[in-house]
Amino acid sequence: MDGNGRWATQRGLSRSDGHRQGAEALKKVIKECSQLGIKVVSVYAFSCENWSKRPKAEIKFLFSLITQFVKKEMKDYVKSGYRVRFSGDLSQLPKATQNAINKVIEASKNNDGLIVNIALNYGSRQEIVKAVNTILQSGIREIDEQMLEDCLYTAGLPELDLVVRSSGEKRLSNFMLWQCSYSELIFLDKYWPDFDEKTVEDILKEYSNRDRRFGGIS
Numbered sequence: 001m002d003g004n005g006r007w008a009t010q011r012g013l014s015r016s017d018g019h020r021q022g023a024e025a026l027k028k029v030i031k032e033c034s035q036l037g038i039k040v041v042s043v044y045a046f047s048c049e050n051w052s053k054r055p056k057a058e059i060k061f062l063f064s065l066i067t068q069f070v071k072k073e074m075k076d077y078v079k080s081g082y083r084v085r086f087s088g089d090l091s092q093l094p095k096a097t098q099n100a101i102n103k104v105i106e107a108s109k110n111n112d113g114l115i116v117n118i119a120l121n122y123g124s125r126q127e128i129v130k131a132v133n134t135i136l137q138s139g140i141r142e143i144d145e146q147m148l149e150d151c152l153y154t155a156g157l158p159e160l161d162l163v164v165r166s167s168g169e170k171r172l173s174n175f176m177l178w179q180c181s182y183s184e185l186i187f188l189d190k191y192w193p194d195f196d197e198k199t200v201e202d203i204l205k206e207y208s209n210r211d212r213r214f215g216g217i218s
Contacts, residue, residue, distance in 0.1 A: 001026065001043055003167030003191030016061050021193035023069050032197040034080065034114040040157055041116055044175050048123035063094050070100040078104065081113030087153035088122035117157065124177040127153055154179055162207050166192040184210045
């Protein structure tokens, strides 16, 4: 979910205003995905690299916003039947954020609607290294793909069909590198706060025209 700060700067607003609007865009996108019958949506909220590459004041505000979003908005997710998951090293997050996350995970664990997976303090390289070390610590010395997948943060979720990058950036930025090996990629110039229901529909129209061969013949 990229471009909150730039969206705000273009409008003479603070970066915090951009993050607030980004949270509003997330609500619109999640609701539309659910209504269209999509089964799983993963969103990249905060990367491992953000700790050192963002101002401390902005990081503090971001986690305050995330905590409030989890406490308030995700109550509606639970009521709507969504199951909420988080991918990343949650142990490094502020305690208030961890507590809010644990409560919404517990409250939604038996829901069978849309799975909303939030990548928080996440990095794909770090995820793969962690998975390998987990396997090695068990005493296994020969690893296959299924073993590794079972130790990823996304264990039990399907591989990604589609990766969408906002704000004109054309890179994956350490996002689910293992899971997206056969994903379709869409790069949009639109900043994340401008994403809405029509954006989702346009993305799916583009996706429906892709020929997914998975190494085979059309």
